[in-house]
Amino acid sequence: MIVAGQSQSAYFLEEELPSTERSHTLSVLVDNEPGVLARVVGLFSGRGYNIESLTVSEIEHSSHMSRITIVTTGRPPVISQIMHQLGRLVPVHKVVNLTWAGDALERELALVKVSGRGEIRDEALRLAQAFNARIVDATLDSYVFEITGAPADIDRFVGLMKDCGLVELARTGLAALARGKAGI
Incomplete structure (x- = not known):
């Protein structure tokens, strides 16, 4: 159908x-x-x-x-x-x-690894808080953030993290559902 x-x-x-x-x-x-x-x-x-x-x-x-x-x-x-x-x-x-x-609901999950020390490390943490990203791993030299949201929001977060020492990125791909009570 x-x-x-x-x-x-x-x-x-x-x-x-x-x-x-x-x-x-x-x-x-x-x-x-x-x-x-x-x-x-x-x-x-x-x-x-x-x-x-x-x-x-x-x-x-x-x-x-x-x-x-x-x-x-x-x-x-x-x-x-x-x-x-x-x-x-x-x-x-x-x-x-x-x-x-x-108007469908669209969400994606990303894991974002950044590496750095000092002010750059602090800036990465501030940006992660602004985007509601969670810290899933931390070392003295790096963070791995988990962020879930609309693909455009993840794109913005990743773009900002490039200046904070972006090392690696993994994205799940889009999950989407139509709004309302009807299902597929």
């Missing part, structure tokens, strides 16, 4: 939505079985579509269901085509474009 805001044909959506290229967050409900992720990623790579972020996790252990959250960029006709092709894959139960569905 393919959902794009409301139950409308893809042709109607293409006419209604702007034709500019923008980022889209797709939520895909699939069977949790070997090879499913490879098939989904293969669909993107085989057609030359880029995946900017990919998050996969089992959401219902008893029914063996997983949720794949994919961030990709494209114009509405391309996104519509991607959604329809995903929907035709056998292990896919539902595809929702959270960007078209409305």
Whole structure:
């Protein structure tokens, strides 16, 4: 089942939505079985579509269901085509474009390692407090911060940490849900 805001044909959506290229967050409900992720990623790579972020996790252990959250960029006709092709894959139960569905909640987690002493170390700590980042590891020469938030906020935090001795960065990828009482 393919959902794009409301139950409308893809042709109607293409006419209604702007034709500019923008980022889209797709939520895909699939069977949790070997090879499913490879098939989904293969669909993107085989057609030359880029995946900017990919998050996969089992959401219902008893029914063996997983949720794949994919961030990709494209114009509405391309996104519509991607959604329809995903929907035709056998292990896919539902595809929702959270960007078209409305104001989705989007969060990401990052671990940020900075190294330094003295004033630079103090500045990194002040910035971490301003962004509500937690210290998960500390040595005399470094901190590892954990920050959760909107991707743009994490981008800002990481940009500021470059001046404080950024050493290493790990990001989880986007997790997203539509607002309201309805689920996928």
